[in-house]
Amino acid sequence: MRRPGLLLVLVALCGATAAPAAAAQPEVNINEIESEVMCPVCGTLLELAESPQAQREKAFIARLIGEGKTKAEIKDALVAQYGNSVLALPQSSGFDLSAYVVPIIGFVVAALALGFGVYRWRRSSGPPDDRPPAARGPTESEQERLDADLGRYDL
Amino acid sequence: MRSSIVVVAVVAAVGLLVYGLASKGGSQIAVGDPAPQTMVDKLEGGGEESLADYRGRWVMVNFWASWCVPCREEAKTLNELQRQRGGPKFTVLGVDSNDLSPDAKAFVKRYGATYPQLRDGNGDLAHDFGTTGVPESYLFDPQGRLKMPWRGPIDERILREQFLPLIPQKGNS
Numbered sequence: 449m450r451r452p453g454l455l456l457v458l459v460a461l462c463g464a465t466a467a468p469a470a471a472a473q474p475e476v477n478i479n480e481i482e483s484e485v486m487c488p489v490c491g492t493l494l495e496l497a498e499s500p501q502a503q504r505e506k507a508f509i510a511r512l513i514g515e516g517k518t519k520a521e522i523k524d525a526l527v528a529q530y531g532n533s534v535l536a537l538p539q540s541s542g543f544d545l546s547a548y549v550v551p552i553i554g555f556v557v558a559a560l561a562l563g564f565g566v567y568r569w570r571r572s573s574g575p576p577d578d579r580p581p582a583a584r585g586p587t588e589s590e591q592e593r594l595d596a597d598l599g600r601y602d603l
Numbered sequence: 604m605r606s607s608i609v610v611v612a613v614v615a616a617v618g619l620l621v622y623g624l625a626s627k628g629g630s631q632i633a634v635g636d637p638a639p640q641t642m643v644d645k646l647e648g649g650g651e652e653s654l655a656d657y658r659g660r661w662v663m664v665n666f667w668a669s670w671c672v673p674c675r676e677e678a679k680t681l682n683e684l685q686r687q688r689g690g691p692k693f694t695v696l697g698v699d700s701n702d703l704s705p706d707a708k709a710f711v712k713r714y715g716a717t718y719p720q721l722r723d724g725n726g727d728l729a730h731d732f733g734t735t736g737v738p739e740s741y742l743f744d745p746q747g748r749l750k751m752p753w754r755g756p757i758d759e760r761i762l763r764e765q766f767l768p769l770i771p772q773k774g775n776s
Binding site for chain 1: 668669670671701702703704706724727
């Protein structure tokens, strides 16, 4: 009579420890995946496609979700079937990384160019300087000529 | 100096635009063109092949997919063609394109296709051919030059009138 009770306690304990582990697994949402992959034949997002090929692809994703695959594993399986072009978003590694990096570089370069342009424009169109131009003393030859000229007059 | 930078920037932008447009869609191969040499996986058994591996034989390359309804009927016609003419001088070569391999293998099994099959899952080979969809077929001579393209399904009448006069008989030398 005591054994069934012990068994129940063990089952309850197992359930209590398994529940957090199950909760840690993110739930895979088929709609989310369909919005992130392409229908290669249609050339549109899978969520917008209704062609026979798209239906097969959707069924393939649903099957993988049923098998307990993660989102990343499902995307990997799709790439293995259709190649990288099945991904709606470029990958964050390899050559595809340039899709993210180039716009940032372009933005920084454009901002720098704009800043430089504004700086030059402000310098060229700034308020007029009221101060008289700095006096420049005579050069050595000019000084010699001046002395010679002054020497001819009895001042 | 400044004007040359602007010219270089404009040329680079136009070059990128032209490259993008040119690489967007493959141009369709025409009669007399050499067969594309893209390596693709075999559908079953592992390994890769290209059309160069079929040089010396007449080859009818048939692009198909398991989700393509007209391909089902066509598979029966091509199977019969392979049975009648297939051998050292001629073969049908199926290319499963933009498809899932489990579905493709099930299709081959279901329709009993006896000719070799390649798998073009990402559509690279189809792109090199410039296909517009499935099914499409291309007959190459033993030198690997395109003799006859056919866009759409091949039925018995098309096969008899368009292709059979070109394809050697099994026993002909």
